[in-house]
Amino acid sequence: MKKLLLMAATAALMYPLCAAAQHDVAHTPPAGTFPNEHNIHGAEYPRVDAEGHTYWRFYAPDAQKVEISFRGPMTKQADGWWTYVSPEPETVGFHYYQMIIDGVSVADPNGIPFFGMGKWVSGIEIPDREGDYFREKDVPHGYIRESWYYSEIRSEWRRCFVYTPAEYETSAGKRYPVLYLQHGMAEDETAWWRQGRTNFIMDNLIAEGVAAPMIVVMDSGNIEVAFNQRRDVSRAEYGADFTPILLTEIIPHIEANFRTLTDRDNRAMAGLSWGGFQTFNTTLPNLDKFSYIGSFSGAASINPAELSTVYNGAFADVKRFNRDVHTLFLGIGSEENPGRVRSLADGLKTAGLTNVVYYESPGTAHEFLTWRRCLREFVPLLFRK
Amino acid sequence: MKKLLLMAATAALMYPLCAAAQHDVAHTPPAGTFPNEHNIHGAEYPRVDAEGHTYWRFYAPDAQKVEISFRGPMTKQADGWWTYVSPEPETVGFHYYQMIIDGVSVADPNGIPFFGMGKWVSGIEIPDREGDYFREKDVPHGYIRESWYYSEIRSEWRRCFVYTPAEYETSAGKRYPVLYLQHGMAEDETAWWRQGRTNFIMDNLIAEGVAAPMIVVMDSGNIEVAFNQRRDVSRAEYGADFTPILLTEIIPHIEANFRTLTDRDNRAMAGLSWGGFQTFNTTLPNLDKFSYIGSFSGAASINPAELSTVYNGAFADVKRFNRDVHTLFLGIGSEENPGRVRSLADGLKTAGLTNVVYYESPGTAHEFLTWRRCLREFVPLLFRK
Secondary structure, three states: OHHHHHHHHOHHHHHHHHHHOOOOOOOOOOOOEEEOOOEOOOOOOOEEEOOOOEEEEEEOOOOOOEEEOOOEEOEEOOOOEEEEEOOOOOOOEEEEEOEEEOOEEEOOOOEOOEEEOOEEEEEEEEOOOOHHHHOOOOOOOOEEEEEEEEEOOOOEEEEEEEEEOHHHHOOOOOOEOEEEEEOOOOOOOOHHHHOOOHHHHHHHHHHHOOOOOOEEEEOOOOHHHHHOOOOOOOHHHOOOOHHHHHHHHHHHHHHHHOOEOOOHHHEEEEEEOHHHHHHHHHHHHHOOOOOEEEEEOOOOOOOHHHOOOHHHHOOOOHHHHHHHOOEEEEEEEOOOOOHHHHHHHHHHHHOOOOOEEEEEEOOOOOOHHHHHHHHHHHHHHOOOO | OHHHHHHHHOHHHHHHHHHHOOOOOOOOOOOOEEEOOOEOOOOOOOEEEOOOOEEEEEEOOOOOOEEEOOOEEOEEOOOOEEEEEOOOOOOOEEEEEOEEEOOEEEOOOOEOOEEEOOEEEEEEEEOOOOHHHHOOOOOOOOEEEEEEEEEOOOOEEEEEEEEEOHHHHOOOOOOEOEEEEEOOOOOOOOHHHHOOOHHHHHHHHHHHOOOOOOEEEEOOOOHHHHHOOOOOOOHHHOOOOHHHHHHHHHHHHHHHHOOEOOOHHHEEEEEEOHHHHHHHHHHHHHOOOOOEEEEEOOOOOOOHHHOOOHHHHOOOOHHHHHHHOOEEEEEEEOOOOOHHHHHHHHHHHHOOOOOEEEEEEOOOOOOHHHHHHHHHHHHHHOOOO
16 A cells, blocks of 8 residues: 555654644733643643633634533634633543544544543643642652553453552562552543552652552453443443452462562552442452452442441441451542432441541542542551551 | 533443444444454454455544545445545554544544654554564563653653563562663654553563563653644754753663663663664764664664764774674664665675664564564664673
8 A cells, every 4th residue: 555655654754734733823822821731742722720711722624513522612713713711610620521523522632641431532630729749749759560461351461550669679578568449430440540640649648658658559440341332231240350350360460470468457449439339349248358448439329228238248247347447438529419428438437337437529529639639548548557 | 610510420421422422333344354453442443354454434424524544535424424445455564543524633532542643643553464572472571660750951750661571570689781762753752662562572572582681761752842832943953852861861860760780781772763863863972871773764864975974973983883882773664765774784884884783674664563573673682792
């Protein structure tokens, strides 16, 4: 295919043309606005102001309609640029979005992609004044590592991302406790690293001395099954094979390849949203293996009236639960209808569970700022026994 | 922004609708075709057949025109799906592409994104029969790690990706040689890992015993400067600050944080395309620091008639060059006009340079299959002194 060959061979020369499509050197952005931190290098839009309004410009002279998901239609200007300004400030935090061009939803070509909503989409961040804890600082940095293993259960090679603390490199004889940390519906093993900034949160907490040095393992909860063509998959099936994969494949893989502490007192699991559901499903029937449990914006489907029977009565044996579960952390954002999770926490405390911690993130919704904060609150509670 | 909040809070519930847009359960793909390996989980298109034809289906009922970059316009069907079949087999290897929807170039929502062409685009792979060497196998796996450091030169936090071989984890006292490996124009530090599959190539070569266990460092060559709004940047400026960053920031960072051998005999550098140009610019004036040099589809701008004068005469002192440069590797694909690079290699050999290796990748163009093969050929030559 000669044409393709020639085009490909000269792609490197052509790229300024390709890349320039969404750039407009003649345009001056509004004063007091700054580029979204998840734009690609040099992309000026979308932008945000100090109050949280968002500003959008998108070049599509031949499109009939351009929309921004969760926001609305843009307005076409005479020069081919489409514009939109959010009428009110947006909630602080990290929000997924897509551009919708004549009905087709795509990632913003100006953006760095994140896996959410079942595919690679874009993210806009309304900065949080307390956001420093999840940013890179001049402290010792651990590593995010990509680790591959073969799953017999799924007959495929899989990868997880593993955070090792900075001191892991030089503490040759030392072993570490492990937190298994799961993403939500329609996300994957990249989410806690990329959207969640787990490595910086851990680096900063460890450097402050408020968290124990630990390993954090982030894998796929297999929730992508809903996105293949088997449209008849029920919600009960989403990620149903994750618990056996974690227990019989991921944990053995991690313990064989990293210097880990392998007793229950040194193993924690947490997850956000659907990952919180998976965390309960995995840990509560296996309290011989886990002693710290975290659910971030999850577990809301448990009926407080049924606490004595759910999970085969895991909550009913109060004495055992208080002895075995050193922390049961329930976190949620104040702007995502926290009532049910708060009631669950209250119900568990009323039932006599002494190690339940409830955290409500002020002003945040069902998105990653809530979960970064949950991680920040949860991690200092771990591995203190 | 109440509406946004509610939408975001229910995004997890809505996702099957969002994700389904490019799925068509009623459609049966042509026999003998298989999904592109860089599609997201469950996405059926684009597809490839054994001969290398590509098959495309894209749902855009409201669009007026849908094109595939480097290929051409798709044909709109009555049901809102657009279709395209490549008229001839495409060249083996990894090809970047974008979908162009009513004139707007975007990554394919069916695809896994790669940073190339100055932004996040899609990739289609025409499988190579000899492709086994860059795939995951049941051998000991090293890690790709994300490593952060602060650049005083650019006043910013930067990251590189670092491959450490499997044995690094258990050989506490051992130090390793280092290959610094650079991407091409309009790519970034993710390219050798994601497009290049460096970790699997290294794992497999090391497991076969044909390559020495080594560390591989992949950083950004700063070629993104061309994509910001400073449209007056000349080609000479692209990535011009990379050499000092490598020499005074990256190498010290790596040597302070990994168990490295730090003498010139244990330090190599290679790059593809523009990264090959950067490799020559960095190594040839600094032969006290590097002893192995690789250029993959690069260096073609050197005029063989000027070999005695270019790079301040680095090639002219034949005795010194033969003593200091253990390998000068020049690789290129047979389908990207290899003549100039072949002539350069011939000229260098004629001039008396005994350690020049020329490799021509059969049937491949200016894309990552050429460079994966170059890496496979180059790495076994390293650190044999």
